Amino acid sequence: MRPIxxxxxxxxxxxxxxxxxxxxxxxxxxxxxxxxxxxxRPCDISRQLRVSHGCVSKILARYNETGSILPGAIGxxxxxxxxxxxxxxxxxxxxxxxxxxxxxxxxxxLADGVCDKFNLPSVSSISRILRNKxxxxxxxxxxxxxxxxxxxxxxPSLPYNHLYSYPTSKVPTPPGMPTLPxxxxxxxxxxxxxxxxxxxxxxxITEQQISDxxxxxxxxxxxxxxxxxTNFPPASSPLVNGMDKLHLEPEAKYTxxxxxxxxxxSYVTAPSIPPYHPPTQVSPYMGYSATTxxxxxxxxxxxxxxxxxxxxxxxxxxxxxxxxxxxxxxxxHPVTASAL
DNA sequence: GACGTGACGGTTGAA
DNA sequence: CGTTCAACCGTCACG
Numbered sequence: 001m002r003p004i005x006x007x008x009x010x011x012x013x014x015x016x017x018x019x020x021x022x023x024x025x026x027x028x029x030x031x032x033x034x035x036x037x038x039x040x041r042p043c044d045i046s047r048q049l050r051v052s053h054g055c056v057s058k059i060l061a062r063y064n065e066t067g068s069i070l071p072g073a074i075g076x077x078x079x080x081x082x083x084x085x086x087x088x089x090x091x092x093x094x095x096x097x098x099x100x101x102x103x104x105x106x107x108x109x110l111a112d113g114v115c116d117k118f119n120l121p122s123v124s125s126i127s128r129i130l131r132n133k134x135x136x137x138x139x140x141x142x143x144x145x146x147x148x149x150x151x152x153x154x155x156p157s158l159p160y161n162h163l164y165s166y167p168t169s170k171v172p173t174p175p176g177m178p179t180l181p182x183x184x185x186x187x188x189x190x191x192x193x194x195x196x197x198x199x200x201x202x203x204x205i206t207e208q209q210i211s212d213x214x215x216x217x218x219x220x221x222x223x224x225x226x227x228x229x230t231n232f233p234p235a236s237s238p239l240v241n242g243m244d245k246l247h248l249e250p251e252a253k254y255t256x257x258x259x260x261x262x263x264x265x266s267y268v269t270a271p272s273i274p275p276y277h278p279p280t281q282v283s284p285y286m287g288y289s290a291t292t293x294x295x296x297x298x299x300x301x302x303x304x305x306x307x308x309x310x311x312x313x314x315x316x317x318x319x320x321x322x323x324x325x326x327x328x329x330x331x332x333h334p335v336t337a338s339a340l
Numbered sequence: 341g342a343c344g345t346g347a348c349g350g351t352t353g354a355a
Numbered sequence: 356c357g358t359t360c361a362a363c364c365g366t367c368a369c370g
Contacts, residue, residue, distance in 0.1 A: 019364090
């Protein structure tokens with residue numbers, strides 16, 4: 001499993017609880033964007049949610065840029081460009097033309113469709129490959145060329161390369177590919193994504209998944225995780241960035257949602273909203289959950305009561321639809337969490 | 341006072 | 356299986 005994480009994150013200057021190195025719960029992120037959309041100033045959002053203004057600024061900026069409220073993919077490595085297939089092709093080229101230059105190989109990789117411009121190895125990479133992996137080409141090549149087609153296998157490479165076309169989230173904005181405009185980013189693989197528009201107005205897939213499906217949990221999560229960096233869907237590559245950010249890792253892992261979502265409660269005295277209660281099901285990340293709840297339900301955040309709200313609570317008219325949606329999520333996410 | 345930004349200490353996950 | 360490395364995180368402080 002994972003190392004036991006700090007049972008109680010840390011407390012920032014505003015009194016908010018956070019876990020160093022980890023993203024804020026999606027609920028909070030969502031809340032930040034929501035409030036911003038409602039015209040609340042970032043500084044007020046910061047104070048209200050007890051999130052540093054730098055963070056608020058960052059999240060809003062990201063949202064404006066990508067249309068996603070989700071954090072970027074954390075960890076992992078860039079997928080290698082010099083995949084076995086690529087190496088194989090390079091070898092083949094070299095075999096066929098021992099005097100070929102690295103840049104020529106590069107061109108050929110591109111021309112032959114072995115690579116696209118985004119996963120095309122650099123000349124230096126090719127040189128390295130030639131040096132390290134195909135160094136003994138002369139001998140090896142003869143041997144291999146014997147059993148391998150003289151010409152580069154047309155397709156076998158495709159699936160593989162395809163997979164790496166836009167490697168991962170780690171390469172959100174490949175050279176030549178400008179960061180996606182927010183609106184575009186929002187309508188990618190997961191249309192609903194986390195756009196506030198969707199979240200506030202339209203029932204996004206997410207919401208549906210969560211609120212419509214009582215059993216929403218592992219299945220959907222898997223589905224989501226499949227979108228995550230780990231199992232990156234190659235097909236979505238061009239829009240990878242935004243999509244990638246849809247990974248729900250933080251939410252899922254932290255079980256933050258049950259607690260994190262709550263936010264709504266603080267703003268809305270919605271009778272329909274179930275009283276906030278700490279999840280009884282403990283996930284591996286319970287620690288964080290707890291903190292999150294503290295975080296969210298901090299002193300001025302008394303969701304359950306619905307009355308002891310932050311000063312702004314009454315000023316904000318959160319759409320009812322959203323309220324209920326959130327309430328639903330609130331109720332359901334513990335399951336999600338436990339499923340993990 | 342509001343806000344953008346970079347340093348910092350931290351986590352994560354593929355290699 | 357532990358380490359490395361490069362990505363990301365949020366906070367904080369500065370301007």
